[in-house]
Amino acid sequence: MKTPWYYKTTIYQIYPRSFYDSNHDGIGDLKGILSKLDYLHKLGFETLWISPFFSSPQADLGYDISNYTDIAPEYGTMDDALQLIEEVHKHGMRIVFDMVMNHTSIEHDWFRESRSSRDNPKSDWYIWRDKPNNWKSMTGGSGWHYAKERGQYYWSSFLPMQPDLNYRNPEVKKAMFDIVRFWLAKGVDGFRLDIFNVIYKDAEFRDNPFSTKLVPTEDDASGFFQESKYTMNQPESFAFAKELRNVCNEFGEKILLGEIQGNTKTIKNYMTEKGDGLGLVFNFEMLNFKFSADFFHRLISKIEKDFPSPFMPVYVFSNHDRRRSIHRINEDVRKAKLLHLLQLTVRGVPCMYYGEEIGMTDSKFSFGSALDPIPHKYTFVPRIFLDSIGLTVNRDEVRTPMQWDGTKNAGFSSAQKTWLPIHENHKTINVETETKDVESLLNAIRKLLKIRKEESAFSEGTLDLLDNLPKDVLGYKRKSGTDEFVVLLNFGMKDKEFEVEQGNCIFRLSEKDAMKNNKVVLSGYGGVILKVSQ
């Protein structure tokens, strides 16, 4: 099988509201992204995933869409979207839209009509029941909500203003596939698929079994004392992945990147052995990484065992829903460099969140004033408890505006007030400062992306973990044809010196990292890439 382009790519996630504001209203927009394409191109990412910018009441900041083929005015116009697709391509990059297929906004015309009576033409486009069963939503509490117009309850997997579509109705499927075709015809290179694992729910509405689990985890979405047996990962959802792949195939080789909560077997059911399902699914278990050689040794071995070639894993450490990776390493930039050395040299598609390349950190906001709807559900729970179990409840904290420079509003906007406050550390953590600093995280990432582009062993080669390395050191070999590279990463704070294969050091994290008389020297949190083939 010819390797599809999206197995070899590198992905950068843009949260449009926070990237760059071109029209001075304090909100990032499509023209803003357009004006930063040179930056992204020089940085070296190959694929841009843009979070939703379609018409929406913004109750869930765009993940509640009221018109899939129109642009929310604060983000721009259809012409801007078309220009963005064109310009991204002119820059030699690809563009991926965010497809929220599971649910619409409560303000979508389809839902208005569906809610209006029990016998309108769209009455069956959403999931209606006379009585709720015991199903809980992904955000906690019952997912059934009463609509007085019909005297019935509608189902919503996420929040009440995001009613789930009924894909058992062929008209719904056709309408959504036509939207997919609409954007593919405009040149989009594929989609990131929002909560794809809940697309189908049990046809018989059987009650979910009891579970002792309170908090859902990446590999098992059961939570709130309930198994998600009948609300998630139904066999029909796996089949739907294939149908969607077929629709995309009408337009060539398109990326389908799934947001799935589930174990390995479930994820593979969506990806399929033949690659005729989604193709790519985020490997979310690593969002909760521990900064240690042991952790990553275990993670990589597991991934290599569970997702061997031709499967391709996706290495992701941050996104718009979760704490930024740097939060989990005490905001230590040396550790961040090591983490991204790993992310950009392992066997897998790396996906980085805007600002991660400069080490942007999370803010801390009160729940009561959040724009994100989720914290409003949890104002009664002590923050200290939520933090201690590792939940990111107020997602505003990880969505603050991009820090371009040290001036007012971090160079993000010239408005009086930005949609979320700028992080106070923008004076030191910003693109301008880090571009000038040869030792910066930004420059390390730029160099690594360049190496990854030039040396196909990193995007296409095999991976073998190395054994017998000193404590706290992780190492692996990447190989493609006669090209061989060894990557060595020191997760400890002490310097290390040990013997390895003779090789040429083509990348070092710190000046002290070196290859000396057959020995490699790694400083604390240091790392190198050695070219070991001729």
Ligand code: GLC
């Ligand atoms: C996904 C998105 C998240 C959104 C939710 C509902 O998890 O990443 O931001 O709130 O789905 O669409």
